[in-house]
Amino acid sequence: MSAVMITRKVTRKWEKLPGKNTFCCDGRVMMARQKGVFYLTLFLIVGTCSLFFAFECPYLAVHLSPAIPVFAVLLFVFVVAMLLRTSFSDPGVLPRALPEEANFIEMEIEAANGNVMAGQRPPPRIKNVQINNQIVKLKYCYTCKIFRPPRASHCSICDNCVDRFDHHCPWVGNCVGKRNYRYFYLFTLSLSLLTIYIFAFNIVHVVLRSVDSGFMNTLKETPGTVLEVLVCFFTLWSVVGLTGFHTYLISLNQTTNEDIKGSWSGKNRVQNPYSHKNFIKNCCEVLCGPTYPSVLDRRGVMLEDSTRPTPSDASAASTYKSTNPVSQTTKSSAPLIPNEHTPEEAKPSIGAGTQKSTSSPKEEKPPSPTSPNAVAPAVIKESAH
Amino acid sequence: MSSPFHNLQELRHSASLANKVFIQRDYTDGTVCKFQTKFPSELDSRIERTLFEDTVKTLNNYYAEAEKIGGQSYLEGCLACLTVYLIFLCIETRYEKVLKKISRYIQEQNEKVYAPRGLLITDPIERGMRVIEISVYEDRGSSGSSSGSSTTSSSGR
Numbered sequence: 001m002s003a004v005m006i007t008r009k010v011t012r013k014w015e016k017l018p019g020k021n022t023f024c025c026d027g028r029v030m031m032a033r034q035k036g037v038f039y040l041t042l043f044l045i046v047g048t049c050s051l052f053f054a055f056e057c058p059y060l061a062v063h064l065s066p067a068i069p070v071f072a073v074l075l076f077v078f079v080v081a082m083l084l085r086t087s088f089s090d091p092g093v094l095p096r097a098l099p100e101e102a103n104f105i106e107m108e109i110e111a112a113n114g115n116v117m118a119g120q121r122p123p124p125r126i127k128n129v130q131i132n133n134q135i136v137k138l139k140y141c142y143t144c145k146i147f148r149p150p151r152a153s154h155c156s157i158c159d160n161c162v163d164r165f166d167h168h169c170p171w172v173g174n175c176v177g178k179r180n181y182r183y184f185y186l187f188t189l190s191l192s193l194l195t196i197y198i199f200a201f202n203i204v205h206v207v208l209r210s211v212d213s214g215f216m217n218t219l220k221e222t223p224g225t226v227l228e229v230l231v232c233f234f235t236l237w238s239v240v241g242l243t244g245f246h247t248y249l250i251s252l253n254q255t256t257n258e259d260i261k262g263s264w265s266g267k268n269r270v271q272n273p274y275s276h277k278n279f280i281k282n283c284c285e286v287l288c289g290p291t292y293p294s295v296l297d298r299r300g301v302m303l304e305d306s307t308r309p310t311p312s313d314a315s316a317a318s319t320y321k322s323t324n325p326v327s328q329t330t331k332s333s334a335p336l337i338p339n340e341h342t343p344e345e346a347k348p349s350i351g352a353g354t355q356k357s358t359s360s361p362k363e364e365k366p367p368s369p370t371s372p373n374a375v376a377p378a379v380i381k382e383s384a385h
Numbered sequence: 386m387s388s389p390f391h392n393l394q395e396l397r398h399s400a401s402l403a404n405k406v407f408i409q410r411d412y413t414d415g416t417v418c419k420f421q422t423k424f425p426s427e428l429d430s431r432i433e434r435t436l437f438e439d440t441v442k443t444l445n446n447y448y449a450e451a452e453k454i455g456g457q458s459y460l461e462g463c464l465a466c467l468t469v470y471l472i473f474l475c476i477e478t479r480y481e482k483v484l485k486k487i488s489r490y491i492q493e494q495n496e497k498v499y500a501p502r503g504l505l506i507t508d509p510i511e512r513g514m515r516v517i518e519i520s521v522y523e524d525r526g527s528s529g530s531s532s533g534s535s536t537t538s539s540s541g542r
Binding site: 077082085100129131138146150164182183284289292293297 | 405406410413451452454459465480484510513518
C-alpha cells in the first residue's frame with residue numbers, strides 16, 4: 001500500500017458530522033447550538049454560591065460549624081460536575097444511515113408496500129415489533145433514513161435521532177437521552193439539595209445575625225443575602241418540582257417524551273413494555289445501568305486521499321476512502337420517495353420536549369456514491385470556540 | 386460457489402464489492418442490543434447457515450454481557466458517582482472492555498471464516514449499533530455479479 005501524504009491537518013470525524021451540534025476541544029465536547037441559557041444556568045449557580053461563600057460562610061463557620069461551608073463546597077462541586085457532564089456529553093445520538101444502508105431499507109419498504117397506484121399517497125413507514133408481548137410501532141426517520149429504535153426520537157433542535165430521547169433541555173444546552181439521563185437527574189437532584197441548603201442557611205444566618213445586630217443592619221452588612229434568597233426561592237419551586245417529576249418517571253421507567261405523548265397511558269393504549277413493574281428495579285436500571293459508549297466516534301481520524309486511484313473498494317475497517325465507487329451493484333438504486341408527513345407528526349410539540357420526527361422535503365438530495373460518509377446535504381463546519 | 390480468496394489481503398486487492406447485506410436489530414427483548422439470527426437469502430450460496438448463526442449468537446451474547454444489570458454494574462455506577470465520574474478518566478468501563486472483545490472476535494471471524502468465502506463483517510459500532518453490515522465480494526475476474534442480482538428483502542421484521 002502506498003504511503004498517504006497528508007498535506008494538511010488531520011480531519012476528525014466530528015467535523016463532518018451532520019446535525020446542528022457544536023463541538024469544542026477538538027471533538028471532546030458536544031453541545032447544541034444555542035448555549036445562551038446554559039451560560040445563564042452556570043452563571044446563576046456559580047454566582048449564587050460565590051455570594052454564599054463570601055457573605056454567609058465566614059459567619060456560619062465561626063458561629064455554628066466549619067462543616068457547613070465544607071459540605072457546601074462538596075455539593076457545589078458535584079452540581080457543577082453533573083451539569084458539565086450532562087451538557088458536554090453525547091446524549092446517545094444515532095448516526096445517520098450511510099447510502100447503502102438507506103437504499104437497503106428503501107428496497108425493503110418498497111417490497112413490503114407492493115405497487116402503489118400513481119397519485120396515491122404511499123402508506124406511512126412504520127414497522128411493528130413485539131416487545132415483551134406488546135406491539136410497539138417503530139417510525140421511519142426521513143432525515144436520518146433509518147427506522148428509529150424503540151424509545152428513540154428525532155430532536156429538531158439538534159437535528160439528530162437520539163436513543164431513549166427524554167427531552168431537549170435548553171438549561172443544559174443539550175439533549176437528554178440514554179447516555180446522559182442519569183447525570184441530568186443527579187444534576188437536578190443535587191441542585192435541589194444545594195438550593196434548599198443555601199436557602200436554609202441564609203435564613204439561619206439572617207436570624208442569628210439579627211439577634212445580635214438587628215434585621216436592617218444585617219441586610220446592610222450582607223447584601224448578598226437578599227439576592228441569594230430571591231434566586232433560591234424561585235429556583236426551588238422549579239428545580240424541586242422537576243426532580244420530583246423525573247423521580248416519578250424513573251420509577252415507572254418512562255421518558256419525558258413518552259409521558260408528554262401519552263404513549264403508555266390510557267385504557268386502549270399499550271402498557272409500558274420496558275417497565276419492570278418494580279420501583280427499585282426501574283430506578284436501578286436507569287441510574288445504575290451500564291455506561292453506554294458513544295457510537296459517534298467524534299475524535300476518529302478521517303483519511304481523505306482524493307489523489308490516490310484506489311482499485312479496491314472500501315474495506316470493512318475504519319478507513320473511509322472518499323473516491324471509492326461504492327455501489328457497483330446491479331440492483332436499481334431506488335429513488336428516495338419524497339417525504340409525506342404522517343398526520344401525527346404534524347402535531348406541534350409542547351414545552352421542553354420539543355422533537356420532530358420527520359424531515360421536510362427540502363432535505364432531498366441524490367445519494368452520491370462517491371463519498372460513503374458524506375450523507376449530510378451540507379458539510380456543517382463546526383467552529384470550535 | 387468456491388471462492389479463490391484465502392485471506393483478507395487478497396480480498397482487498399483482487400475483489401470488488403458486489404453487494405452489502407444488513408442484519409437488523411431484534412427488539413423482541415426490549416432495547417438491549419441484539420441482532421436477528423434470521424439467515425439472509427443473499428448469503429445462501431456463500432456461507433453455511435450454522436456458521437452465520439453462530440457468529441450472530443456469539444455477538445448477541447457479548448452484547449448481553451456488556452449490558453447486564455447486576456452486581457458489577459451497580460458497583461461501577463456507585464463508585465463512579467462517588468468520584469463524580471472522574472474515575473472514568475482512568476479506568477475503562479465494562480462496556481468498553483466488552484466492545485474490545487467484540488472487535489477482536491469480529492476480526493478473528495473475518496480472517497478465519499468470512500474472508501475465505503469472500504465476505505467481510507463490519508463491526509456494528511461503526512454503524513451506530515443498528516446493523517451488522519456484511520460486504521459481499523466478487524472475484525474481479527468473474528463477469529457480472531451473481532449475488533447482486535437478488536433484491537428480495539432478506540431480513541424479516
